[in-house]
Amino acid sequence: MSEYDPRRDAFDSFNVAIAANRAKLLADRCPAAKRVEVIGQCELYLGDCMEILPALGKVDAVVTDPPYEIAAAGGGMGAKRKYLADIDGKIDAGFDLALLSAFDNWFVFCGKPQLVKLISQAEGQGLRWQIVTWNKTNPTPLTNGNYLPDTEYVIHAFKTHVWAAKSRFIVGPVEKNDFAHPTVKPQYVMAQSLRRCSSGGQSVLDPFMGTASTGVACVKSGRSFVGIEISEAYFDIACKRIRDAYRQGDMFATPAPAAPKAEQIGLDLGSGDQ
Ligand SMILES: C[S@@+](CC[C@H](N)C(=O)[O-])C[C@H]1O[C@@H](n2cnc3c(N)ncnc32)[C@H](O)[C@@H]1O
Numbered sequence: 001m002s003e004y005d006p007r008r009d010a011f012d013s014f015n016v017a018i019a020a021n022r023a024k025l026l027a028d029r030c031p032a033a034k035r036v037e038v039i040g041q042c043e044l045y046l047g048d049c050m051e052i053l054p055a056l057g058k059v060d061a062v063v064t065d066p067p068y069e070i071a072a073a074g075g076g077m078g079a080k081r082k083y084l085a086d087i088d089g090k091i092d093a094g095f096d097l098a099l100l101s102a103f104d105n106w107f108v109f110c111g112k113p114q115l116v117k118l119i120s121q122a123e124g125q126g127l128r129w130q131i132v133t134w135n136k137t138n139p140t141p142l143t144n145g146n147y148l149p150d151t152e153y154v155i156h157a158f159k160t161h162v163w164a165a166k167s168r169f170i171v172g173p174v175e176k177n178d179f180a181h182p183t184v185k186p187q188y189v190m191a192q193s194l195r196r197c198s199s200g201g202q203s204v205l206d207p208f209m210g211t212a213s214t215g216v217a218c219v220k221s222g223r224s225f226v227g228i229e230i231s232e233a234y235f236d237i238a239c240k241r242i243r244d245a246y247r248q249g250d251m252f253a254t255p256a257p258a259a260p261k262a263e264q265i266g267l268d269l270g271s272g273d274q
Contacts, residue, residue, distance in 0.1 A: 024036075026045075030045065032055065033045040033055075039246065041224035042242050043226045044229070046230075053102070056205070062105065063198070064205075065210065066110075067095050068094070068113075101121075106158075107193055107197040108154060109152060111152070111153070118155035121157070128158055134153075135171045136172070156197055163198060163199060165192060166196075189213075191217045191220065194214075194223060201223065203225070204223050206226075209228055209234075211238050212238035215241070
């Protein structure tokens with residue numbers, strides 16, 4: 001156990017008081033938020049992002065894993081995912097793409113039914129776009145007469161790609177985790193996502209934060225973070241994860257798989273720009 005350090009204690013108390021003050025200021029500015037927490041460089045809002053977003057300022061990037069459109073009824077994978085019945089449409093009902101209109105750099109995970117809509121949204125905003133994929137190396141071996149469920153898509157809409165990571169694919173396993181949420185993204189996926197659409201020191205918004213996988217990756221990589229979550233249970237997990245991330249310093253909980261060296265060849269539905 002480390003020795004008690006009164007200066008450290010005073011410094012920590014000071015920071016807690018500043019954060020509480022800032023959270024109060026933000027809550028006053030955003031009455032739609034049921035709770036606001038400020039932890040280090042992160043602002044976390046409990047509530048509906050559609051109501052909270054108008055009260056927030058500008059950010060450098062939106063990085064989010066919103067509710068996918070998944071059929072919980074009927075056959076196929078959707079029917080097998082029993083948890084969908086428990087979550088009241090908060091994870092499987094899609095989302096209102098209009099919220100993206102205020103941003104010119106967004107990196108949005110999606111399922112196949114949302115691909116075309118997100119591409120239309122990007123084109124409607126006059127942005128360039130690219131399909132990025134997360135290729136899972138350990139997919140559920142259920143094919144149901146179809147391809148393996150080994151790919152998740154991202155539409156990245158942007159003006160100019162000035163960021164460090166240029167590859168269109170992220171490769172690695174689905175990971176187990178201890179968080180009571182059905183769709184937690186692995187840290188390596190979020191870390192590699194951030195590098196494709198933002199730089200260190202910039203601000204990132206996740207309006208569908210869940211357990212704050214995006215936020216934790218921001219803390220670990222020196223970005224500031226704004227997260228919104230509608231479920232209080234997930235919001236509490238998010239707050240704890242962000243606090244733990246600051247406590248752990250800059251060590252990743254799980255090492256990221258090596259980034260792929262080759263650029264994907266083929267699948268480019270864009271207007272000819274690579
Ligand atoms: C796919 S999950 C995100 C999971 C997250 N990537 C993680 O790793 O924990 C989408 C989240 O959006 C939340 N959500 C759904 N509708 C919302 C809304 N209108 N405003 C804010 N959050 C919402 C859900 O409760 C859910 O936790």
